[in-house]
Amino acid sequence: MIRTLIIEDETISSNHIVDLLNNYCAETFIIEAEIESVLGAIKWFMNNDEPDLVFMDIHLSDGHSFEIFNKVDINCPIIFTTAYDEYAIKAFKTNSIDYLLKPITQEICDQAISKFLKLRRYHEKVGSLKINSVKTNKERFLVKLGNKYTPLKTEDIAYFYKDDIVFVRSFNGNSYPINSSLSTIENSISTSTFFRANRKIIININAIEYLAQYKPGQLTIKVSPKFEEIIVLSQERSCSLKSLLNCS
Incomplete structure (x- = not known):
């Protein structure tokens, strides 16, 4: 299962992402939360385990989603979803794996998910190699x-x-x-x-x-x-x- 967080201030857009994920594979994704604000996202990350994947709009109800990164560490993959193309470079300076322009089609969403799954399999493989190595704890x-x-x-x-x-x-x-x-x-x-x-x-x-x-x-x-x-x-x-x- 893929624990997924949706940060989107428009209910229609948030529901659309959920539909796209269900169409890809309804049993694959668990929606941890749907959050509409910068402040709400910061509070969620501070009080919950990091999800496996985040779908993040850029323009939220109380500011730009980039403000979230100033307050919390986010290490999981992010797929940005926005109607604006001018933030692409800034988005990829975070740990973004894709930048989807609205309206988002099923085909585009499926391609982004496929990219995420490939990266996940790679990191799982690398992680298994690390487990077999000897870890030295800092003194x-x-x-x-x-x-x-x-x-x-x-x-x-x-x-x-x-x-x-x-x-x-x-x-x-x-x-x-x-x-x-x-x-x-x-x-x-x-x-x-x-x-x-x-x-x-x-x-x-x-x-x-x-x-x-x-x-x-x-x-x-x-x-x-x-x-x-x-x-x-x-x-x-x-x-x-x-x-x-x-x-x-």
Whole structure:
């Protein structure tokens, strides 16, 4: 199944994309959400696991979709859908795999999906090769302290979080900016010790004080040192964390 997010401010256009996907193969795509605004998209990415594919219009109800990339990391493939051709170059500076001009026909949509599936098979093949290689977890990170840089042991880090830029918070409560993305950090640390809670934070499980019910199937996390925002997990992430803590 392909978890798909549609970011489109016109209901007719959003429904049209759903119809195109169903015509391609109704059992292949799961529509995670249909979002009509920049702000709504930012909130969704911050609180949910990244989808497999995004269909994204450029002109949304409260601005251009490029504003979304200024607030959240988006690493999944994106198919832009728009009535304007002047944004093509800017779109391909993101992780866009196609740029579809409205009105979108079934043939054009099918070609974009075929391109996505080819890329997906390639990355799955590369990923399987990486699994067979030996992963070396980072033992320390270089963080900025005033005008100086100092190494911070990974075991002393309570969590990594994003607030415009990425920060590290140590168990002693100090925060330091770090020149790296959360996705890069996630790939360099132990998955048995650190847990990606959502789009905004990666937590050392030793920093977790307790879990609390948020909505049916969803949890929130209380960490120490305190994190200023509520840490909400999706249902999938909630199950993953409980499994991780049960076997730790």
